Amino acid sequence: MIEYAATAEVKQGMARAHEARAQVLRDALTWMFFRRRESSHGIRISRWASARAS
Structure with missing residues (x-):
C-alpha cells in the first residue's frame, strides 16, 4: 500500500x-x-402474444 501523510479528517x-x-x-x-x-412466480404472457396464440 502507498504510504501518505494525511490528517485524521x-x-x-x-x-x-x-x-x-x-x-x-x-x-x-x-x-x-x-x-x-x-x-x-409471476411469469406473465403479454396480451399481444396470447391473442396471437388463440
Whole structure:
C-alpha cells in the first residue's frame, strides 16, 4: 500500500468512502445474483402474444 501523510479528517473521510464503495459493490452483487421469489412466480404472457396464440 502507498504510504501518505494525511490528517485524521482525511483518513476518516477515506475510510467512509471505502465503506460506501463496499456497500455499493455488495448491493450490485446482490441485485445481480439474488433470485427474487416474487419474480419466479409471476411469469406473465403479454396480451399481444396470447391473442396471437388463440
